[in-house]
Structure formats: structure tokens, C-alpha cells
Amino acid sequence: xxxxxxxxxxxxxxxxxxxxxxxxxxxxxxxxxxxxxxxxxxxxxxxxxxxxxxxxxxxxxxxxxxxxxxxxxxxxxxxxxxxxxxxxxxxxxxxxxxxxxxxxxxxxxxxxxxxxxxxxxxxxxxxxxxxxxxxxxxxxxxxxxxxxxxxxxxxxxxxxxxxxxxxxxxxxxxxxxxxxxxxxxxxxxxxxxxxxxxxxxxxxxxxxxxxxxxxxxxxxxxxxxxxxxxxxxxxxxxxxxxxxxxxxxxxxxxxxxxxxxxxxxxxxxxxxxxxxxxxxxxxxxxxxxxxxxxxxxxxxxxxxxxxxxxxxxxxxxxxxxxxx
Numbered sequence: 001x002x003x004x005x006x007x008x009x010x011x012x013x014x015x016x017x018x019x020x021x022x023x024x025x026x027x028x029x030x031x032x033x034x035x036x037x038x039x040x041x042x043x044x045x046x047x048x049x050x051x052x053x054x055x056x057x058x059x060x061x062x063x064x065x066x067x068x069x070x071x072x073x074x075x076x077x078x079x080x081x082x083x084x085x086x087x088x089x090x091x092x093x094x095x096x097x098x099x100x101x102x103x104x105x106x107x108x109x110x111x112x113x114x115x116x117x118x119x120x121x122x123x124x125x126x127x128x129x130x131x132x133x134x135x136x137x138x139x140x141x142x143x144x145x146x147x148x149x150x151x152x153x154x155x156x157x158x159x160x161x162x163x164x165x166x167x168x169x170x171x172x173x174x175x176x177x178x179x180x181x182x183x184x185x186x187x188x189x190x191x192x193x194x195x196x197x198x199x200x201x202x203x204x205x206x207x208x209x210x211x212x213x214x215x216x217x218x219x220x221x222x223x224x225x226x227x228x229x230x231x232x233x234x235x236x237x238x239x240x241x242x243x244x245x246x247x248x249x250x251x252x253x254x255x256x257x258x259x260x261x262x263x264x265x266x267x268x269x270x271x272x273x274x275x276x277x278x279x280x281x282x283x284x285x286x287x288x289x290x291x292x293x294x295x296x297x298x299x300x301x302x303x304x305x306x307x308x309x310x311x312x313x314x315x316x317x318x319x320x321x322x323x324x
């Protein structure tokens with residue numbers, strides 16, 4: 001088992017103990033269905049991308065108690081967002097087990113479970129900063145990025161309702177920054193830096209410059225990640241006959257709508273709000289053009305990432321982790 005695998009296993013174990021202890025302390029016998037539903041998320045197999053980025057940036061070979069606790073809080077906050085996101089998308093990311101509810105109640109459990117995790121994550125974050133005298137920038141940073149992400153998720157739902165002149169690559173990247181870049185990449189790498197030995201040796205000017213460099217670096221990672229994810233989702237939504245699309249939420253088509261407008265296709269974006277019109281835009285010819293356009297955009301973003309990483313072995317390693 002590698003050092004990273006050992007650290008991530010420690011994060012998973014800490015999250016399990018922390019949530020169990022809170023439930024026991026508060027005697028939450030009436031909330032067993034919520035806790036069981038949360039457990040389905042905490043035990044799912046995932047990349048643990050956010051704690052991995054944070055641990056890389058913190059840079060310590062031996063994971064200290066405050067770093068372990070902050071990494072765990074970061075993952076708990078991700079699980080909160082994931083449960084709410086699944087409710088919005090009507091996605092069955094996990095199969096509920098140990099839950100005594102009717103099928104229609106799962107949405108409510110996602111909402112309540114997400115709320116529970118949000119409070120737990122922020123509580124753990126605040127306790128750890130106070131207990132260990134960590135940087136006072138961590139809590140405001142998480143709060144600010146949480147608000148940016150909520151606004152980005154709302155913008156995601158209404159993106160294709162914009163006037164056509166606003167459906168361009170720059171607008172899409174701004175959306176990616178808000179809904180993904182800050183939350184998935186900027187926050188972990190900035191927090192990891194604030195936990196590192198490098199931070200303690202830097203003066204205020206260097207800290208500001210480093211946080212700004214990490215912000216720009218993280219946003220580029222977010223654009224690459226989200227474009228790859230959206231392209232996969234759009235192409236995966238096609239049926240075996242490669243002619244029709246399964247029914248997916250209209251906001252999953254934001255990348256496709258942007259591509260159509262960037263390449264000069266006269267398409268009414270509002271038509272994507274209607275199920276019967278969503279299936280008309282991905283013929284075999286479109287697929288190849290769409291893939292090629294996405295590949296070109298990702299190559300451009302990868303060049304930006306390398307430029308922002310510069311000669312830093314640490315940022316180069318993080319870029320390799322995020323882009324594979």
C-alpha cells in the first residue's frame with residue numbers, strides 16, 4: 001500500500017468514526033434512515049480527488065492530525081454537495097441499502113443527509129482550525145467558495161436559457177469555474193498550501209501571490225475536468241443504435257449547445273428544454289465533429305495548465321493527477 005493509499009484509508013476511517021460519534025453523542029435514533037443513506041455515500045468507491053489534492057499540496061509524508069482532519073472535512077463537504085447534486089439530477093449514484101423508505105422518499109433523504117453532512121463538515125473544519133491554531137484564512141475561503149459553487153450550480157440550470165450571443169466558450173468556462181473549478185480544485189490546493197510548511201515561512205505578499213497562482217492553476221484544472229466529464233456524459237447518453245439519446249436533464253447539454261453555437265450551427269438553445277428535440281442533434285457526423293472540437297479545447301487547456309505549473313514539480317504532479 002502506497003503512502004497515498006494509507007492516507008486516504010485514514011481519511012475514510014476518520015470520517016466513519018467522526019459521523020458515528022456525532023450520531024451517538026446526539027442520540028439520533030430517529031434519524032437512522034438518514035444515517036444509513038449517508039453511509040451508502042461514505043462507503044461508495046470514489047477517487048477521493050479533493051483530499052488527494054489537499055494531501056499532495058500539504059506536502060508532508062506523514063499525515064499529521066490537523067491535515068487528516070481537514071482532509072476529512074473536505075471530503076465530508078464534497079459528500080454533502082454530491083447528495084444534493086444527485087437530488088437535482090435525479091441520479092441514482094448509489095443503491096440505497098439499510099433504508100426503510102418508499103422509493104419516492106429518497107429525494108428527501110438526499111436533502112436531509114446533505115444538510116447533515118454540511119453541518120458536520122463545517123463543524124469539523126472550524127474545530128480543527130481552532131484546536132491547532134491553523135491559518136484563519138481557511139474558514140472564510142471555504143465559505144466563499146461554497147457560495148460561488150451554489151451560484152454556479154444555479155447558473156448551470158439556466159445556462160441554455162441565455163440569449164444566443166452569451167452561449168460561447170468564455171461563458172462556458174466561467175460556468176465551469178463557478179460550478180467546478182473553485183470547489184473541486186482551487187479549494188483543496190489552496191487549503192493544502194495553508195497547511196504546508198512552505199506557508200509558515202512565507203510573508204504576506206508571498207502568501208497572496210501563491211494563493212492567486214493556485215487559484216488560476218486550479219481553475220484551469222477545473223475546466224479540463226468538467227469538459228472531459230461533460231463530453232463523456234453526452235456521448236454516454238446515446239442509445240446502442242447511436243441515433244437517439246436517453247433522457248437526461250437539459251443542463252447536461254450545456255457543452256453541446258456551446259459547441260453548436262461556436263461552430264456556427266443555427267440552433268435554438270431553448271429547444272433543448274423539450275425532450276423530443278434533444279435527440280435531434282447528435283448524428284454520427286456531429287459526434288466526430290463534437291469529439292474533435294472538445295479534444296482541441298482540452299489540448300489548449302492542458303497548455304495553460306503546464307504554463308501555470310511552471311517548473312514546480314509539485315504542481316506538475318498535481319496536474320498529472322487531475323488530468324488523468
